Amino acid sequence: MTGTAGYRNGRVRVLIVDDEPALTDVLSVAVEEAGWRAYPASDGQSALKVARGCAPHAVVLDGMLPDLDGLQVLRRLRSENPRLPVLMLTARDALEHRLDGLDAGADDYVTKPFSLEEVVLRLRGLLRRAGAQHTRADTSVRVLGDLVLTEETREVHRAGTPIQLTAKEFDLLSLMMAHPRQVLSKAQITDHVWSTSFDGGGNLVEVYISSLRRKIDRGRAPMIHTVRGLGYAIRPTEDGR
Structure with missing residues (x-):
């Protein structure tokens, strides 16, 4: 796989937030194989800390975390970077949960179980649409x-x-x-x-x-x-x- 073009001073950085270590590991491998850099986090508080440190270009975010609710994490990320692309993961397929996430600022949703290829393709689409904004910001990082x-x-x-x-x-x-x-x-x-x-x-x-x-x-x-x-x-x- 090839990464998204147009990002300078390093690879595209993807924050991956999930409390299942096995899932975080396979998502990280898929992200790295796509040519991007994976930054894993296992809960909401560490996700916010890692995000402040790595300035991610995109986020893969589980809707259910052991400390903060996924929507709380989403809202905080959105408050710091309104244009940050966020792909939500959820084990729940109910329409209201999807609507809650989208209302909180999620750009897209993937329901568990999912294919890694689908996650990468959706991330690539989100990054492509956000590329113009991030290319400018990334030159200083x-x-x-x-x-x-x-x-x-x-x-x-x-x-x-x-x-x-x-x-x-x-x-x-x-x-x-x-x-x-x-x-x-x-x-x-x-x-x-x-x-x-x-x-x-x-x-x-x-x-x-x-x-x-x-x-x-x-x-x-x-x-x-x-x-x-x-x-x-x-x-x-x-x-x-």
Whole structure:
């Protein structure tokens, strides 16, 4: 399968919310095979947290969750992003339940049991119709594993948790995320982040890299790496996060 064209700075991000781990797993596989990036969540509260962190382009949302009702999650997602495409999953085929979901802002409904091909096709249709709006918004978002940087609002999240950075720390991280896995020398970083070369610039880069590591990698698998004698690189962790 091929992904939706027109999205820049990373793959299309799809939030998948369901309290059945087996179903979440197969949906995630189907989404990844479609060329998109899956962000699973098992309940309403974690779904809202993940959504704030990854800025999804579309959501697959179960109507019945163990904490918040699916419609509550839908309304909250809609309040933060009125144009976010949402595909509801439901084990209930009653007309009133479908109408409730559509009234709350769902764009489409799939009733369990369903085929994965149907889910992907419906998602592709929703993404296609929403493509014009998302293409513009996505140009300011950089995603690497579970690390998300939004240029427009100058916000950074890792695994849904906000990270407070200074202006220069943000600029440094933005530069590194614009060149994932690429080794950047101290001179390159100095030229781009401080727009000049000066004595002591190498030490300044070391200080800021150290500060970024404390904020980005503390208590997590490291993403910022030193390549001895060459410079620094940012890479997703081995599990993709």
